[in-house]
Amino acid sequence: MNRELFGVFGDIDTFNRFRSNDAFDEVVTGPSLTVGVRDPDLGEPGWSALCATDDGFCLIWGEIFVPDDDTNAARWLLERYPEHGRDALSQLNGSYVAVLDSASANEAFVATDPVRSRACFYTDEGGTRRFGTDASQIAQSVDNPTLDRNGILEFLHLGVTLGEKSALEEIQRLPIDSCLRSKTVEDLERFVYDPREFDYVDELAQRLERALRRRRVLPGKKGILLSAGYDSRVILSRIPDIERSYTVGAPAAQEVQGAKRLSEQYDVTHTAFEPDERYLRADESKIRYGQGIKESLHIHHAGYTDEFDVDTVYHGLLCDTFFRGHFNAEQSVDVLGKRVPTGRVETDPEPAEVLLRKFGYTRDASLDLTDRMDFNVDPRSFVRETLNDQLEEKETRAKTVQNRLNCVGIANQPSVPFHDHLSDHFLTSFLAIDRELIEWHLQTPPAYRTTETFLAACTQLDDDILEHRPPDRPHDTMLLNEIERFVRRKTPFLASFQPPWPDRQTLFERHDYDQRLLADVEHVHDLPARHKLRLIDLRTWLGYWRNSGDQSLPWLENSN
Structure with missing residues (x-):
């Protein structure tokens, strides 16, 4: 990876047992911690920052903003933490991992942003x-690691490993809204649901405006990953110096044509990449960003970034999750025998079932996959149980079922590799997780x-x-859009709405991926493409950090 943070609770000699200083741009040591950082844009406005003093150091890696427009976010936190403690940490804004080691504060910890948009293993x-x-680098530091059965099963059936697990038993992921200390992991209180009454539209508009204004400081030539949908267009309309927009899709596709019209509206040069x-x-080069726990297929742009003629990239990822209720359980009505969502929240949902639908669980495909593995589990019972565990864990953060659904969805967001890959190649803004917008x-x-x-x-x-x-949403209400979608699909000679993404199958x-990437496991060739891509992701990630190219999964290859 182009950017990486790695550290130990210990001195420089301890650090060098695992990594060489030469792998990093900067290596700093404090009373309790030693950390290396590799980031060619360290010190740029709105980006990674480092401050080291005789008292200790602070390193913040990723997109970062602080109050008062301080030009060095790490200095801001290091100076304020001894007096203000966690209140200072709560003022950080962006998509980041923060490391602080301060003698005067008697503190040494690692913390992610409130929703762990940047994972720390x-x-x-x-x-x-x-x-x-980088989970693969942590894996390389472990002697004789063991594959985590539950973590792998969750990934294969749901497309995401849930909670704090990884693909290996010896490696954990820092939980949502928490900090890592030398012996413990402590929960923080930056992400707790607290519903209130206020003008939701006006307040959202004002916070969006401030969040977008903050992100204008990112330097260089600017571009945006643009769809024909709602989320990215608000960025396009409010960042005046965006010069280029990029969409993956066939030139004649509805999604591409919609993005092209938006680009023309805001006088931006549009490029479409053929799928x-x-x-x-x-x-x-792509699969590493899934970290062995999330699907690389979410990185739609990965094969085309060499053609991005920009320094900073914007995107609308997770706007649907934070602002538009993607993980809400919705009411539905019957339209000619099909359940069509209305956009209104369900009063008494079955939480695990809702999450199975939101994560895209496919019962028949999971049963077919199970038949080809040595794991003796009923997939539906397994995924329901693990999702119920997640829901129970989130009860301290969300009192209502609807908010717990959202909390579980955000804590285990499958599509974050999209941002991880972008931000490893460009300065990348993550609008949706602005601190004010999370609030x-x-x-x-x-x-x-x-x-x-x-x-x-907007x-x-x-x-x-x-x-x-958007071409698939011609009406103001979800119900009317869904009814038209259904009618178009069922009516001869009436064109259906096209899906926004190319057909994976x-x-x-x-491109004959069965023979090119799965030739040694012919018994999986008739699985759906998405499940085969998960197997490819897992095998490739394991082969990378093992250094031997060994991609073996004994419970898969030995299956009858």
Whole structure:
């Protein structure tokens, strides 16, 4: 990876037992911690920052903003933490991992942003606690690691390993809203649901405006990953110096044509990338960003970044989750025998079932996969149980079922590799997890975290933002859009709405990935492309950190 943070609770000699100083741009040591950082943009406005003094050091890795527009966020936190403690940590804003070691504060810890948009992995194997942002590097420091059965099963059936698990028993992931200390992991209180009454539209509009203004400081030539949907267009409309937009899709596709119209509206040069072999190409350069716990298929742009002529990239990832209720349980109505969502929240949902749908669980495909593995488990019972465990864990952060659904979804967001890959190649803004916007999410009841609320706020910022509607959402309400979608699908000679992403199954077959990447396991060839891509992800990630190229999964290869 181009950017990495790695550290140990210990001195420089302890650090050098695991990594060489030469692998990093800077290595700093304090009373309790030693950390190395590699980041070619260290010190740029709104980005990674380092401050070291005789008292200790602070390193913040990733996108970072602090109050008062201080030019060095690490210095800001190091100076304020001795007096203000966790209140100072709560003021950090962005997508980051923070490391602080201060003698005067008698503190040494590692913390992610409140929703751990930047994962931090750690292990205590061998008696030394070490941590980092690249799970494969942590894995290489472990002698004789053991595959984590439950973590792997969750990944294969759901597309994401839940909670704090990784693909290996010896490696854990720092939980959502927590900090890592020398012997413990402590929960923080930055992400706790607290519904209130206020003007949800006006407040969201004001916070979006401030969040976007903050992110204008990112330097260089600017571009955006643009869809024809709602989320990225608000960025396009409010960041005036975006020069280029990029969309993956065939030039004639509805999604591409919609993004092109938006680009013309805001006078931005648009580029569409044909979904060829590069779209699904599953090699080490892409799969590492899934960290062995999330699908690389979310990194739609990975094969095309060499053609991005920009320094800073914006995207609308997770706006649907934080502002539009993606993980809400929704009411539905019967339309000609099909259940169509209305956009209104369900009063008495079955939480595990809701999450299975949101994570895209496919019963028949999971049963087929189970038949090809040595794990003797019923997949549906297994995934329901593990999701119920997650829901129970989140009860201290969310009192209502709807908010617990959102909390579990955010803590285990499958699509974050999209941001991880982008931010390893460019300065990358993550609008949705602005601290003020997270606070809006936590304080707004689920019934008001809707597309209607979001669009009303966006319209306050730009009257013309809906001049070109998404091609699959021509109406103002979800119900009408879903009814038209259903009617188009069932009516001969009436064109259906096209999906926003290229067809994975077609591309998988066209480029013969069965023979190229799974030739030694022919018994999985008739699985759906998505499940085969998960197997490829896992095997490739294991082969990378093992250094031997060994991609063996005994419970798969030995299956009858």
